[in-house]
């Protein structure tokens with residue numbers, strides 16, 4: 038299997054996937070890293086890893102979302118990618134790319150979906166007073182932060198948690214969860230309603 042990772046920012050989940058895929062036992066290789074943001078901090082990590090890295094800046098395409106995604110698609114095809122991992126990719130994909138790669142795009146989201154889709158998940162979790170929070174890996178469908186759940190990791194919310202402390206503990210779980218769920222997904226343990234959902238990584 039040949040993976041592409043798409044990022045927009047810091048790239049810490051990308052790094053955890055790069056590290057996991059570097060192990061000989063991992064059933065995939067990372068072939069391409071795409072950022073829509075030329076200033077993404079993660080680009081430096083990507084370039085240092087030696088993996089092909091492309092900036093496909095949405096700004097260059099104005100409002101033409103499909104033209105932007107056509108270029109992304111061409112890059113994915115050129116690298117014979119089989120599976121896409123969104124890792125902090127902050128742009129919604131249009132039906133064009135989602136349909137081209139139906140069932141083959143994974144996303145990581147920093148909440149226990151279906152709770153708290155969208156942005157500011159840790160703030161929302163604290164405001165709501167939930168006692169359990171975490172992260173989710175799911176298959177990308179046309180609805181944002183929706184789609185079949187492949188795995189989740191849960192952590193307790195502590196009484197003195199701030200947005201930052203909570204985010205940090207969830208992020209630690211994200212880094213463990215994404216490689217593990219990706220591996221299971223690639224080996225064919227796809228999520229269904231009765232089995233193969235991972236709890237706590």
Ligand code: GRF
Nearest residue numbers: 047048049050125145146147
């Ligand atoms: C992570 O919290 C991820 O769940 C969310 O965006 C953040 C990206 O962080 N989708 P990083 O770029 O992987 O460090």
